[in-house]
Amino acid sequence: MLVHSAGALLERCGLAYGPQTAVVYGDRRITYTEQIARIRQTGRALLTLGLEKGDRVAVLMADRPELLDVYYGALWAGLAIVPLNAKASASDHAYIIGDCGARVVVHDGSKADRVDGARGETDIEHVFSVDEEAVLGGGGYLPHLVAKQSDGPGRPEVTPDDRYGIFYTGGTTGRPKGVEHNHRAFVAAIMSEMLELGLGERDRFAHVAPLTHAGGLFVLPVWLRGGTNVILGGFNPDQFKATVAAEKITSSMMVPTMLYVLMDSLKNGSEGLESLSTVIYGASPIGKERLLQAIDTFGPIFSQLYGQTEAPNQLTVLRKSDHAMAIESGDLTPLSSCGRPVGIADVRLVDDDLKDVADGDPGEIVAQGPHIMRGYWNRPEETAAALRDGWLCTGDVAKADERGFLYIVDRKKDMIISGGFNVYPKEVEATLFGHPAVKDVCVIGVPDDKWGESVKAVVVLDPDVSVEAGELIAYVRERKGPVLTPKTVDFVDAIPLTAVGKHDKPALRSAHWGGRDRGVN
Template identity: 35%
Template sequence: MGMRLVDYLDKGASLGSDAPCLTTDGSSLTYGQVRELSSRVAAALAIRGVEPGDKVAIISANDPVAFSCVFGISRAGAVWCPVNPRNVAAENRELLALFDCTLVLFQSGFAPLVEQIRDDLPLVHTWVCLDDSVEGALGFEEFLAPAEEDVIDRHPIDDVAMIVGTGGTTGRPKGVVLTGTNLETMTALTLMSYPFPDDGRPVYLALAPLTHAAGVLCFPVLSLGGEVVVMRSPDVGRFVGLIEEHQVTHTFLPPTVIYAVLGHPALDTTDLSSLQCFWYGAAPMSVSRLEEALTRIGPVMGQLFGQTEAPMMISTLSPAQHFTADGEVARSRLASAGRPTPLVTVAVMGPMGTVLPQGERGEIVVRGSLVTPGYHKNPEATAEASAHGWHHTGDIGYLDEDGYLFIVDRAKDMIISGGFNVYSTEVEQALLAHPDVRDCAVIGLPDEHWGERVVAVVQPHEGRSPDPAEVVAFVKERIGSVKAPKQVEVWPDLPRSTVGKVLKTDIKDTLRDGS
């Protein structure tokens, strides 16, 4: 049985209950206050009939009170179901139904979403509005009223801590079960893989949604009594300023937002010396922009590779690993996803379940206590993902002679053009080195001559207008004509999921319909 989510809070509180725990807009809740709030939430849930193992959802933007409720859910022995409010209503309704949620906490800003889905969720017996009174929902104070109850400290059933919906980009959404053991392994790997203050408390800046990767990265920070500075809404200029203002030591952003940070005029005049680790992940990062970040943000970039089913820490590239022993940037390593972490076994597998030798490309598979026990109420998907006794990531890659893991594509995104395997990430890295290209996506479209032709959609830097023919020539020079795009489209922006991942299926559909 792993640690419960609330145990990280209680551990941090044992190091001093007056220390700041969750800070936003200049005001802080101390560890003691967050603990008390979590106890009141746990008692309120118990009074409303929530039993250990029951599912409770939170629909909220980044907010200290909403995040405090996560610990109340855990203290009641219930299961936290984070919901991304930016999903379409139908997808959130489907997830809440799939998870069998019985109680939902939400912010008033999402009352219209709640209105759209509440009639279709008969299992939800209580709706609680966290920050206002909304018709048909309990106000938060009214919900919390019975504070005289003994502090509830129940244990979860089967160690289940949370169920996380996988985006519906690949058909029907699935619910990934994460146990206390999964998250404890993730926390241990975080603390052993990256620098943390020796004598002080870390300060973690959360701009990315706490419903996603940014949320689980809070647990290692809380276990050290650290402070989480919560940004209610994304604002790159404010983000840069808060690093200096709060002496931030740790933060996490996906690459696309890091590109925006690199483009912000305040970056070079802000004191970022407090940073120890600036995590990036969730999508491949341009090697040229990563080199720029190592100079302009500092030698503090830390990569992580994981997925919902094996959270965050399948492999890591610590800040120090971005450099060689003599202090030069380790260019060849920057395109890697780092090295498999100490508590995870990684292999590369061929189509028939054989483990391939070093340097050969195949599907990345993993084993260990980081890996989910499976998908909620979906034994078929669980069996498929754990074939041959390994968890299948759906990513294609290889391990080099130094044990670094290179991801070359999502299995479903590989392009076969003229009989050759073309891996989109390799083409994307070449495109991202072009001075006019801010971001890009490479896909395959049906082609009578080639079988599939390589197509690139590029998003230019502001004020730039790349010439498609010149872009093709630039890529050919770097990776040869077989892999170079046969077609380059320039779009002002790329379609993205609610967590910022580029939606290649949408790009394919648009280009297919247009061709």
């Protein structure tokens, strides 16, 4: 029988690599035997609450071993995981918890205030902390419950079609929407990562991207090859360099902004970082000049992935060999691409009627594959719009060359990708419209050397109300968190409109993207 669930894969890892080190976190070393025991106990603890297969477990924690225990413990038990973005607001957390119907929320001390705030806006059946000093009133201390459980084998039955999780991404209507996946999809995605991205046996993978975001999708692929997941708890260039040197790190995944900061911090090239053999970058495209700088510094150790929450991590990949060949041949054009389709995905470029465009013409990227989402949670109309005739419509527009490399040139959706995080303009606009000085507002993404794109608000003020740009920026930050906060605000007398009376975003964006070969970054 095929291995068809995360729990089955985890059991195989524990059996194959028992005494070897599975996780490093500061001075802590956790073996595979210890890790699978922690996962089993956590899964059983959650089941004692009366949860049933497919029930949702929301987690809001900083990157640490306990996050892995809860995340994989839930999956091992046949429950569905709902990771909460630590950078989102308490209001968004409350909305997501209510929208997905999470029966349990697990948090740590650093996020206790967020969970407490969310409790005031929605009903939560069970709230647990992994830190005893941060137990909220009416909540529980999860390690006490975990310690009572058996750590032996005997996992619950989980099928490929059972719910794996609901992963929330920004909503075009101003609220996050949940992307539902089953175990089949994530097992396919995990196997594809092991095939496509250059990971090897006994890799030592440094996690600097959030484990609740794309970075967490590399935990199980590393374990399946007997490697070690080294958790840094975030990205700091000095900490990263010290950890690479001390732990002989071989691989990592970064958003381009992190790579820029790392390179800017280097004083002696790659000295001390020679163990690095694979750096995966994604979530937003990288500037070609900075990529060339990185290759010159580290060598062709880079792999780029392009995907969506709806198709975990990968629709296309620009492999290490593609980077190396571009340098060796002197033809650097592919370095501006997002690569070629991964083996598990059928990818096409189409027009609005889902017909293939002519060679060289731009078309929307659509895809099929075993890792494509079930749909958007409780949103049948949006699901129908995104999944048309069995094809996932990505909203990204690309051209293909004769070698099959895809070059993203624009985005049909209004989404902005800033520092690897998705920002939907309507969510920011809805917030700004709540300020009494804002008469009209349009939010766009503009090029940013550090973040790829940054959020800009174009605002028409009420003539009777005075406000400074900094006040509007602070207004959004307080309500929506740093990711959705505009970095700049332009005040205008009127926002240009299209022929049908809508904000003319292409006209606004063209002033900032003129002279570039694509309209997104």
